[in-house]
Amino acid sequence: MKLAIVGGGSTYTPELIDGFIRLRDALPLTEITLIDPDAERLGLVGDMARRMLAHAGHPATVEATASLDGGVAGAQAVLLQLRVGGQAARNVDETFPLECGCVGQETTGAGGLAKALRTVPVVLDIAETIRRSAPEAWIVNFTNPVGIVTKALLDAGHRAIGLCNVAIGFQRRFAALLGVPPTRLTLGHVGLNHLTWERSVHLDGRDVLPRLLAEHGEQLAGPLGVPAGLLRRLGVVPSYYLRFFYAHDLVVEEQRTKPSRAAEVAEMESALLEMYADPSVTTKPELLDxxxxxxxxxxxxxxxxxxxxxxxxxxxxxxxxxxxxxFLADDAVIEVPATVTAGGAVPLPVDPVEPMFAGLIAHVSAYEALALEAALHGGADRVADALLAHPLIGQYHLSRDLADLLVDANRGHLPWARVYG
Incomplete structure (x- = not known):
């Protein structure tokens, strides 16, 4: 069984390799192809992957290549984990919105739109190559913003499913607090990518979310950056990304006084790549966590x-x-539990969503539709319209100022933007 990873030079890749090693019985891979245009990073990560597999006695081979056509040929699944513009572009995404008093984040708000504009055309080009070279392969998209990118893939007729680690992270955290194996828990996870709430946590069929909130509210709220009282009042556990909505002004104040997450990650990546270059390192470094x-x-x-x-x-x-x-269009992309078979994924029935959550979901879904239009067709007016529709922006002067900053900062990645003065 062959798996191809587009963006295989990412420092994330050893995390995947570690999982392939630990879960080899579930997924018996024989060939892993890492695809990346950055030859230096690809070489370091490819060698690291080979050492990890050899150390664990895993039989899979690793090929590292810059050729997309050759790399995906024969693959049963292709995983997308690319970042157009690298950490430098991410740093811009996380800082330019602050000039207008708006949150700076790589998947939410104006920064998230900038990333979508850069990413969607590249991913669609990659997907066309996959369609030609591996027409039966499933595309598993981990590239942010996952919801918008996945909708672009599906609208273009590709065999694609989007994936995020928020839900499994909550499952593992809840299981640790309850002292039970994660496999005994199922989540009432609902929303859009990076805009989700856990409305129930079933342990062997019984909802234990009220117990979790009562006994572990502070432990749950701390990493989310919101008060435990808010979780108990709402009766849910929101994803970390809801902090950008529930505490927007506080987040902006914090972001203005400390380095961007992109700057922190860039330092971390340099350290990880040094570790990957060390031939004595044969297991996933703790820093990767x-x-x-x-x-x-x-x-x-x-x-x-x-x-x-x-x-x-x-x-x-x-x-x-x-x-x-x-309350959403049928062709919208949502993040919910779904039954997954060889034919794809079908959402499970969802209990009626409370107005407080449904309203925000509908608002952001409308923004995502406009964001995809801007990514596909370009135009400063489409960018401004998408920003005007975003609940974290929503004012015409902010949307126009942010659109100007966004277009100016991304001209090198947006061919249509080069014609604007």
């Missing part, structure tokens, strides 16, 4: 296994709405 993407490999292996093994299992994925959330 701070990079983000915790349990990413477990989620990826579970999804790929369900798709290729036709296991009829439930996974939290990014998938077509198809009526699951009746």
């Amino acid at each position: 701070q990079r983000g993407g915790a349990y990413y490999s477990e989620a990826a292996v579970a999804l790929i296994t369900s798709l290729l093994g036709d296991r009829d299992e439930v996974q939290v994925v990014n998938v077509r709405n198809g009526g699951a959330l009746p």
Whole structure:
């Protein structure tokens, strides 16, 4: 079984390799192809992957290549984990919105739109190559903003499913607090990518979320950056990304007084690449756990296994709405538990969503539709319209100022933007 990873030179890749090693019985890979245009990083990460597999006695081979056509040929699944513009572009995404008093984040608000504009055209070009060279392969998209990118892939007719690690991270955290194996828990996870809430946590069929909030509210709220009282009042556990909505002004104040996350990650990546260059390092470095993407490999292996093994299992994925959330368009992409088979993913029925959450979901979904239009067709006016529709912006002067800053900062990645003065 062959798996191809586009963006294989990412420092994330050893996290995946570690998961492939630990879960080899579930996913019996024989060939892993890492695809990346950055030859230096690809060489370091490729060698690291080979050492990890050899150390663990895993039989899979690793090929590292810059050729997309050759790299994906014969693959049963292709995982996308690319970052157009690298950490330098991310740093811009996380800083230019602050000039207008708006949150700076790589998947939310104006920064998230900038990333979508750079990323969607590149991903669609990659997907066309996959369609030609590996027409039966499933595309598993981990590239942010996952919801917008996945919708672009699906609208273009590709065999694609979006994946995020938020749900599996919560499952593992809840299991640790309860002292039970994660496999005994199922989540009432609902929303859009990076805009989700856990509305229930079932342990062997019984909802224990009220118990978690009562006994562990402070422990849950701390990493989310919101008060435990808010969680108990709402009766849910929101994803970390809801802090950008629930505490927007506080977040902006904090961001203005400390280095961007991109700057922190850039330093971390330099240290990781030095470790990967050390031939004595044969296992995933502990530092990688701070990079983000915790349990990413477990989620990826579970999804790929369900798709290729036709296991009829439930996974939290990014998938077509198809009526699951009746207040959204059927072709919207949502993040919910879905039954995954060789034919794809179908959302499970969702209990009616409370107005407080449904309203924000509908608002952001409308923004995402406009963001995709801007990514596909370009134009400063489309960019401004998408920003005007975003609930974190929503003022015409902010939307126009942010659009000007965004276009100016991304001209090198947006061919249509080069014609604007």
